[in-house]
Amino acid sequence: MTCAVSVLLPVRDAATTLEAALRSLLRQTFSDFEIVAVDDHSQDGSLEILRRWAQREGRLRVLENPGRGLVAALEHARAAARGALLSRMDADDVCHPRRFELQVSHLLRHPELAGTGCRVRLFPRGRLRQGWIRYESWQNEIVSCDDVRRERFVESPLVHPSVTLRAAAVARAGGYREREWPEDYDLFLRLLEAGERLDKVPRCLFFWRHSARRASVQDRRYDLERHREMKLHFLLAGPLSRTAEAAIWGAGPNGRRWARLLRDAGRRVHFFIDIDPHKIGKCLDGTPVRSAAAAQDAALPFVLGAVGSPGARPLIRQALRAVGRVEERDFLFVQ
Known part of the structure; x- marks a missing residue:
């Protein structure tokens, strides 16, 4: 059974935030979607929460990661997805109720796009240092395809769990890859270097939790040197x-x-x-x-x-x- 959108939701030890994330998905004004949740060997009861919710929500499909780690979970979800569009979501974030409605309608109006994101708001605000506030502002200034392309070697021009991508474009790019650098930024750069077009809906439709437990904070693949190595790789293969x-x-x-x-x-x-x-x-x-x-x-x-x-x-x-x-x-x- 097909649907318009497949939500790729990797989950690892997210019991304290998972239900809020699921509630925000199930309150969407756009309803033609499935949630493909892949539990990545959680030890805190996250899998049990997913199974309990799946008993009363038929759009939620619960899988277990046959490998280990985020890339394996994303690829497992992508392989099982039945939608022509892939929306990313993390288990500690929250969506605006109209996120899917506005992103799907935007992509329908612009068939030339490989995907779209949106403006974001970090929370909780009290934990944010000035550098994160500046980063949020920079992200939200990037809206058009030209903006995304121009800023692509500064930092990732889209927030990964805020995007909705065409499944065919992701497949053409080779999906998510296991590298010594961020899997999301790697995918965006491959899409852009292949000439694909990405932009953002110019509205805040995603609430992005700032936490010391995020992979972007804990995993060494997300540190500054790994980012530079990745950018250099794509610069040498492309503009340079x-x-x-x-x-x-x-x-x-x-x-x-x-x-x-x-x-x-x-x-x-x-x-x-x-x-x-x-x-x-x-x-x-x-x-x-x-x-x-x-x-x-x-x-x-x-x-x-x-x-x-x-x-x-x-x-x-x-x-x-x-x-x-x-x-x-x-x-x-x-x-």
Whole structure:
């Protein structure tokens, strides 16, 4: 029996939050969906909760992970899914009642899209540090396909459990892969590098729980170095495959780290660009630091903007565009 949407819900030791997540799914205004819940060897009674709910809700299908870990659970759920659309959900998050209604209607109106996300709100607010507030704001500024593509090497431009993807597009990309880096960001980059289009419904439809127990906090595959390794992999296979040379805008710790990664990968870093007068004219790690005037050089190589200061990227983008540089062809931003 088919349905429009299959919700992929991996569950591991989520007994304290699982029922709230399930309630939010079953209160959706759009009803043509199934929940494919895969228990990943829970030890806290999560499997029993799922089975109890499944007895009274026919749209909930409960499976046990034949492997171990998130990727195996996601792939098991994907293989069992009967919907043409795959919506992600985590067992500690909460959906707005109209999430599926608005995402499904958006995809019906835009058949060119491989998937869509939405704006999100982190909770509980009292636990959030300023860095997470800035991250939430950055996520919610990304809405259009162009936004998603432009920001893809800064951080994951979509929040994974907020997305609804076409099952056929995920299959074309090869599904979820077990790598030494985040499985969701890896999938998004493969979709984007294959030319697929992703965007967001410009409404807050997902409430994303911030917890020290999240995989993105605990699992080393989600740490900053693993993210950089993944971004480098896709940069070398994509935008940087056409050049062996680059310049780095930003001579701070992030820019210098990217310069080392590029050199280790056999790319030549000609120079840093920076606005700090204490750095301009010096050499850092053997690489000269030039002022922003270097952007006007006719022979300027491909530029990676690696400045993380709030508001810096729009200014750098404006400076490069002002001298005829085209984003994606001539420059990109990384973090």
